[in-house]
Amino acid sequence: MNYLMLSVGRRGELIKDFRASMEEGSKIIATDNSPYAPALYFADKHYLVPKIDAPEYIDTILSICRDEQINVVTTFIDPEIMLLAENRDKFEAVGVEVLAPYIETARLCFDKYELFKYLVQCGVRTAKTWGTYNEIKNALDAGEVSLPVFVKPRTGSGSVGARKINDIDSLRVAFEQDPGLIAQELMTGEGCFDLDADVYVDTITHKAVSIFSKRKISTTLGGANKTISFKDKVFFEFAQDALSHFKFNGPIDADFFYKDGKYYLSEINPRFGGAYLHAYGAGVDFIKMIEKNLHGEANDVVIGNYEEGIVMMMYDSVVIKKL
Amino acid sequence: MNYLMLSVGRRGELIKDFRASMEEGSKIIATDNSPYAPALYFADKHYLVPKIDAPEYIDTILSICRDEQINVVTTFIDPEIMLLAENRDKFEAVGVEVLAPYIETARLCFDKYELFKYLVQCGVRTAKTWGTYNEIKNALDAGEVSLPVFVKPRTGSGSVGARKINDIDSLRVAFEQDPGLIAQELMTGEGCFDLDADVYVDTITHKAVSIFSKRKISTTLGGANKTISFKDKVFFEFAQDALSHFKFNGPIDADFFYKDGKYYLSEINPRFGGAYLHAYGAGVDFIKMIEKNLHGEANDVVIGNYEEGIVMMMYDSVVIKKL
Numbered sequence: 085m086n087y088l089m090l091s092v093g094r095r096g097e098l099i100k101d102f103r104a105s106m107e108e109g110s111k112i113i114a115t116d117n118s119p120y121a122p123a124l125y126f127a128d129k130h131y132l133v134p135k136i137d138a139p140e141y142i143d144t145i146l147s148i149c150r151d152e153q154i155n156v157v158t159t160f161i162d163p164e165i166m167l168l169a170e171n172r173d174k175f176e177a178v179g180v181e182v183l184a185p186y187i188e189t190a191r192l193c194f195d196k197y198e199l200f201k202y203l204v205q206c207g208v209r210t211a212k213t214w215g216t217y218n219e220i221k222n223a224l225d226a227g228e229v230s231l232p233v234f235v236k237p238r239t240g241s242g243s244v245g246a247r248k249i250n251d252i253d254s255l256r257v258a259f260e261q262d263p264g265l266i267a268q269e270l271m272t273g274e275g276c277f278d279l280d281a282d283v284y285v286d287t288i289t290h291k292a293v294s295i296f297s298k299r300k301i302s303t304t305l306g307g308a309n310k311t312i313s314f315k316d317k318v319f320f321e322f323a324q325d326a327l328s329h330f331k332f333n334g335p336i337d338a339d340f341f342y343k344d345g346k347y348y349l350s351e352i353n354p355r356f357g358g359a360y361l362h363a364y365g366a367g368v369d370f371i372k373m374i375e376k377n378l379h380g381e382a383n384d385v386v387i388g389n390y391e392e393g394i395v396m397m398m399y400d401s402v403v404i405k406k407l
Numbered sequence: 408m409n410y411l412m413l414s415v416g417r418r419g420e421l422i423k424d425f426r427a428s429m430e431e432g433s434k435i436i437a438t439d440n441s442p443y444a445p446a447l448y449f450a451d452k453h454y455l456v457p458k459i460d461a462p463e464y465i466d467t468i469l470s471i472c473r474d475e476q477i478n479v480v481t482t483f484i485d486p487e488i489m490l491l492a493e494n495r496d497k498f499e500a501v502g503v504e505v506l507a508p509y510i511e512t513a514r515l516c517f518d519k520y521e522l523f524k525y526l527v528q529c530g531v532r533t534a535k536t537w538g539t540y541n542e543i544k545n546a547l548d549a550g551e552v553s554l555p556v557f558v559k560p561r562t563g564s565g566s567v568g569a570r571k572i573n574d575i576d577s578l579r580v581a582f583e584q585d586p587g588l589i590a591q592e593l594m595t596g597e598g599c600f601d602l603d604a605d606v607y608v609d610t611i612t613h614k615a616v617s618i619f620s621k622r623k624i625s626t627t628l629g630g631a632n633k634t635i636s637f638k639d640k641v642f643f644e645f646a647q648d649a650l651s652h653f654k655f656n657g658p659i660d661a662d663f664f665y666k667d668g669k670y671y672l673s674e675i676n677p678r679f680g681g682a683y684l685h686a687y688g689a690g691v692d693f694i695k696m697i698e699k700n701l702h703g704e705a706n707d708v709v710i711g712n713y714e715e716g717i718v719m720m721m722y723d724s725v726v727i728k729k730l
Contacts, residue, residue: 094720094721097723097724120633121720125720301443309723361727362727365725365727391729393730394729395443395728395729395730396726396727397417397725398417398723399417399418399419399420399445399723399724399725399726400420400722400724401721401722401723402420402685402688402719402720402721402722405717405720406716406717406718407716
């Protein structure tokens with residue numbers, strides 16, 4: 085199979101892992117806007133392409149698909165997900181499977197407030213969320229939530245701009261300075277933890293067929309990314325139900341909260357997560373599932389077939405190159 | 408040769424590079440306080456040790472030196488450098504070479520204001536620096552410097568707490584909140600750039616015998632660490648002279664400014680820098696120099712024997728482990 089990986093950036097280790105489990109005769113083509121994207125140099129071939137908002141971008145990518153006889157395309161960055169979802173037909177017309185969600189789901193994943201409203205409507209537990217200063221002010225006055233609360237950009241990626249707010253004045257100022265914020269009840273403290281799951285959603289059945297869940301290891305070293313695998317039947321059932329309300333297609337990375345004995349869905353990045361490396365290192369292999377799908381076969385549900393207590397520790401590696 | 412690398416943390420790639428050029432029969436022993444330090448797992452053997460400020464710490468390390476017949480010790484973290492310098496005699500008593508500066512030099516590297524005063528005294532160009540609010544206020548009033556200026560912690564590591572200050576009120580408040588700050592003239596803008604050098608200071612001649620210099624590649628991707636090697640005879644001469652006023656011993660990582668056609672010394676981390684990977688990837692090999700010194704031979708001066716335009720791009724790799 086011929087893979088096209090878009091906007092590969094620093095994800096060199098992902099490409100190494102993919103290569104290790106690809107069927108014989110496969111190749112990986114990688115793109116990025118910058119020649120300084122180290123992951124480019126782990127691909128069989130790479131292309132430097134325009135920025136994703138350039139008018140000629142999609143045509144450039146489609147032309148690579150034709151030239152390289154690509155079977156499947158995906159992206160490693162959030163801002164490109166909607167673009168793939170919107171252009172699914174064009175890729176399918178040249179025989180390329182798009183590992184990105186369908187448009188409605190892509191839109192929900194991109195807008196945290198729309199996602200909250202949709203989850204409530206579906207009856208999926210999630211953190212209480214408010215979209216304006218007046219809404220959160222009313223909720224505070226009515227005793228539905230108490231300070232501190234969490235604010236974050238409605239459409240942001242990762243944890244950029246996310247912070248705890250302790251008093252009502254700071255909350256008002258925060259919304260004045262950035263009306264694009266949302267406020268959320270705090271899901272931290274005693275009896276709470278964050279968790280993260282790498283999920284493969286079959287492209288034929290559109291069901292979650294593999295879930296790998298892991299928790300952060302608390303450590304005094306700031307920013308160090310260390311996680312440990314865990315399994316809980318209750319979590320797997322919650323995640324399967326929660327994700328069944330969307331139309332994903334392929335790998336996703338979903339964040340959850342655990343609070344007082346219950347799981348909550350937090351956010352969904354509908355693409356390979358950077359920490360898929362952990363899942364792969366613990367024996368979970370999404371590339372094999374992608375290949376099965378590309379051969380026209382649905383995957384069996386194999387949720388939880390990995391070991392608990394496997395630790396992932398991140399460190400810096402380098403590509404050295406004369407450009 | 409048997410190497411003891413202390414507080415290895417995330418520096419797994421350094422250990423891989425060391426191993427690739429060590430003479431036959433050598434081994435690397437690594438320590439850290441945390442079992443989640445990924446670099447531990449690239450060593451031939453590792454020890455979990457107390458925190459560096461524990462009263463039994465040095466005895467623990469000395470005991471490892473004896474048990475493992477260690478020839479040479481170094482650390483990958485700044486706070487441990489002074490500890491090694493202060494205990495040099497104890498290590499030498501068990502036959503261990505300490506790759507860390509002598510005490511007076513360690514002290515100067517640790518305190519940016521003392522370093523500034525020393526450099527001025529030695530006639531080495533450096534950024535103008537002030538140690539209190541009154542000093543910088545007087546300098547501003549006298550027209551010796553103008554706003555904005557840069558402030559940073561006098562004894563901090565890396566760029567933690569470093570920031571640009573635009574007005575006199577913010578400057579006063581900054582010093583009120585943290586009297587441990589220093590203020591520095593701005594070395595940014597047109598005609599300015601930062602550069603960084605990996606230097607090997609021979610443990611026999613105490614001269615800089617190898618200098619590898621590199622610049623940051625400016626990029627819109629925040630935090631991404633990308634550097635490019637460069638050579639300049641004028642820089643090498645400046646660096647050799649600047650560093651000759653100190654008593655280093657082994658590898659150091661020094662930061663410089665270039666402004667309006669002249670080089671300035673900024674800061675010195677007297678240990679292997681994380682970006683030694685770039686030097687090694689471009690053909691510079693400090694391990695070979697360490698070995699030569701350990702065999703009782705001085706190294707020839709080989710400054711600049713590497714290629715220009717070699718790019719280093721950092722990416723995340725992982726260690727997966729059942730602990």
